[in-house]
Amino acid sequence: MNAPANMDLSTRDNSPMEAKAVPKLIDPDAEAFVASVIRDLVECRVPFLVAGTYAVSAYTGISRETKDCDIFCKAGDFLRILSNFQSHGYSVDVIDERWLGKISQGRHFFDVIFASPDGTMPVNDNWFEDARRFQMCDCSVRIAGATELIWSKCFVQLRHRYDGADVAHVILKAHDKIDWRKLLEYLEVNWEVLLIHLLNFRWIYPSERDKIPDWLMDELLDRLSAQRDLPLPQTKICRGRMYSRVDFEIDVKEWGFADVSGDGEWRDEEES
Template structure:
């Protein structure tokens, strides 16, 4: 089958020229990633390349990477793992809620179908709004810039913070981001989007116009309306969506509810 006819990459998807690729930590790691991508594209399983490879493709940043992030729908994670197990690779279900791994010695790639905190899952529209790109010798779907930003919004703890990836993606691909769709993804957590928007404006004051006026107006209007309302009675620490460890004391000792469960009621 010719490369452009691969079923995992519909011809209707817009193609981009990757501005750069990250640098694998070794030649052996690059060979592993190259073979893994080739094996994936030989299947009929839809998948997206994300992570450092997507950031490099959109921004031109080239940094060393120790792994490869493959996104797929939840129902396809087991198909990918089973396929590579049949090929003789070691596979691991690291967390049945969002993450599997395919390993060869010390090299691996992640198979991700949701976020670690449960706020998002890979859906059909992620595949529909992807791009196609030539990567590691294969034509593949790469995560769209809107979903790339969405996938990184909650990764901000002491061990890892993806704020710079978000800012750089907005800087270099703002005209490709569907801001209305991004707002719909973050509708429940609109304050997180406001934080990212203000973070970008602060980092790049000369590039503030990259954030649509209507989006900032909408987010600030929500904030203004919220300020007119009383504080919630239930003591909640949503910091647990950002870092389980950093905000552990809030739930275990200070009476706050985390992602689920019941916390103390604040005095009215």
């Protein structure tokens, strides 16, 4: 089931937005560092997006404490940003070449991110299409679009960190800025994760169910109904590793389940 062709799926309003709130830095001394970083990013003229807690605050008005600032960029620009800051005397670390770098000055730091840890969420030109401009540290910067912000948080479900509340709050406060068609495309392979978050939102806010398009719920529930009539997969898979590699480590190392990629044991028909 697809959305009607004449349905407006996104406002595509790229006009400057006034942030509803800004986070509170745990270390007040970091404010000068963040301001300097933002100015340097703007001056280096490499495309970037502000995401993470700063983006959630801008869309929802929730002002919570944070220890750093998350900067998203494309993979090629990741190298340019790190090189630029290294040339300006900052300490640079490539934490994980698949997705994450860290730039620091003394005890202060910020993250530079170009994908998800499993590589399934690369930052590309689509991320910049619906990005919104807002003022941060007296600079005009682009903030990740509400659609991409939700996508970036859907899989953050570790024992010590869960971003489901952020997803629900962004839907509540910025539903009119979400391109639902694009969000479904992003999560096409992992559509059940999207359905889980939408059901979670409906349960949390029963009076706000209309914030989610009916066609999207119909599409996802239609898929669920079709899936129930199919036989179980023959390969034992644990996609929980996309949530937490640590919490679901035993499934792969001892219980015979395949990781996100790779081979796993075949399901014993006698178990069913």
